[in-house]
Amino acid sequence: KMSSEKQVEGGSAPAEGGQKREYFSSRLAFYLAAVGSAVGFGNVWRFPQLAADYGGGAFLIPYLMALFLIGIPILFLELMLGQYYQTGAVGSFGSLHARLRGVGLSSIFCAFVLVGYYSMLIAWVIHAFFDSFGDDNPWKQEGTTGDSASGYFFNDIIGMSTIGGRPCMRPTRIVGANVGYSALSWFIVFLCLAWGTKWVGRITYFTMGLPVIILFVFLGRALTLPGSEDGVKLYIGEWDLSVLSSQPAVWSEAVSQIFFSLGLTSGIMTAYGSHVDRS
Template sequence: MARQQWSSRSTFVMAAVGSAVGLGNAWRFPGIAYQNGGGAFLIPYFIALFTAGIPLLALELSIGKKFQSGAPGAFAQLNKKFEWFGWWGVGTAFCIAAYYSVVVAWVIDYVALSFKVPWMDKAAAEVFTQDVLQVSSGMFDLGGFSPVVLLGLVFAWLSIWYCIRHGVASVGKVVKYTVILPIILLMFLILRAVTLPGALEGLSYYLVPDWSKLLDINVWAAAYGQIFFSLSILFSIMVAYGSYLGKDAEVTKDAMIIGLADAGISFLSGFAAFGTLGYLAQISGTPIAEMKHTGIMLAFVTYPEALGQMPGGRFGVILFSLIFFIMLFTLAIDSAFSIIEAIITAFVDKFGWNKERTTFWFCVVGFCASLIFATRAGLYWLDIVDHFVNDFNLIAIGLVECIALGWIFGAKKLREYLNSNTTFKYGVWWDVAIKYICPVIFLFISVTYLITNLKNPYDGYPVAHLITGGWAVVALTVVFGIIMSFIPTKDQSKSVENEKVTV
């Protein structure tokens, strides 16, 4: 069966940027920057981009391109013993897709709520936890579904299926709009944020470094962690996207473009976030340093709270609420469908299934898996699963990947392939990044993570909750990877190995 290809280099770059640029840019980056000293965080962040993010991104794209296969198949062709951690990444991607789709559903609900702007009349936290999520008393008190979340979830999965129903052909058509539109909307938000009263105080907190923070190893670990999470690396996506590249694609250039675009949009998002925080600090009388606004709460509580009090009357609040949540939707949907595309690519390559039918049924399975996060206990499940699967699994996969490819297979051989068809060549620094810098950082973060979570249960949850929704899910992804690696691959020897179809 002939393999699809991206219709053009620009389409591929936009699709990869769309996957990398997601909700993590809009809320995780500002939140991490806020937690780690604002401007001080930017220095290690951009160092991490060039010493780890771009090298790993180029590594995964080149592996996919070389072997024309998703992550498990590509790693297996390097060495059969490597296949299991490709499937480990696929299992991790599926877990992330299950809860990420529910966050997309929340965003969809908030787009609809933006026409009513209930955060003008009541506390934004009350709107989120009571009206939308209808949060129950605890993790095991499922309490049925929140109707609005369930409806949003149906729309989210229909949108994901629609975007990838014809593989990279339909992805290429969608990203022309979903990559450009959020950037335009972000510019509107930035203009609004930086002109609000108190914005300068917020921007000063964001841009003026506290140099003493550079001596804190945790700030550096947070910077590298954010780069790994933001670039869609380590859970199969970029290997899958690379597998649809032609032999003439210059991965060294494209990885640089994608990495810089992702970091640039994160940096710009900080202006919108910190300008808004400065305004909120002024009207509330609470200094920015004493606020507790990170992660999900930044998007669904802090922003609506600030939007509801913005000057311009009800029309202005509706307008900027719509701009903000439509921007979040366009950011989120690209990342969501890229995760599913990576999973589907792995299974189609392994078993030779029909891709369009596989896409439909995986969206059905994904919807079913995400239902637990749409219950009234969904916020607890999402918080715990995200903490363990996203934080721990990705770092652990990165450590294994760097050891296997950098040391066992050989970073020099991979770099020679990377540089084989481009004038923009990577030097020995790339080998050093893959063999030394990335593994050391991955190992440090992993050990720190384990010690912290064993000494102090995450966020005060009971240990039983953390085992059920955290460690057990992590273990299942590892077991899944090992089992899948022992299943024989469908014989596709009758296929024309190098035949390509441009779509």
């Protein structure tokens, strides 16, 4: 048993059942993988919208309270369970008590639900990326307005024009291009995971570094656009503290945002923790 707790040369150690469990090659690789799993669409899209809807900077008050009182404790709990039991969510919770295996199974179910629509969001991004090299991209034309950009996104990227308008809308109709791009996104994920944990750790150096650079480029560009001052003021410049009492939903929204911000209860952090040596 003592040998199962020691990391062997090459970054892996025997786990339960005699199988070797591979570890991250370094702490930095683990940190980047964990942060990369937590930071995503929920932070880039959802958080700014919530801040704008609920008092601007005032939203940070319930958000930070939820972060330190709920989010961080659950985060450490999931990581420690995985690291201690050296297995995923189902095995870790099941080791605490057999009836708690359902908690782990629920986490896996949540993960399946998340990747179900996250893969399509990635497909839209890939679709827009390839379309950006074409001549019919609205951003390459002078006089592009918000309406034309919105129409391009909904009709060309999402494919709303292919499912018909009301009352003859057919929401179950398959948009061929997005199906292909979704399959491509799944194939990319497969390539990232196929060679094990150490390979995932290496990939995160790129997948975490490049998005940060791109976000700073977007931030710099956005701050130079007309009306950027109004956007910054709406985001964090205003502190309407009255929403904390007049709109009770701000508290539940802040708590729900924590789960998006940290990637909690989907089994990801427990799985990552299981690939970290106990020592």
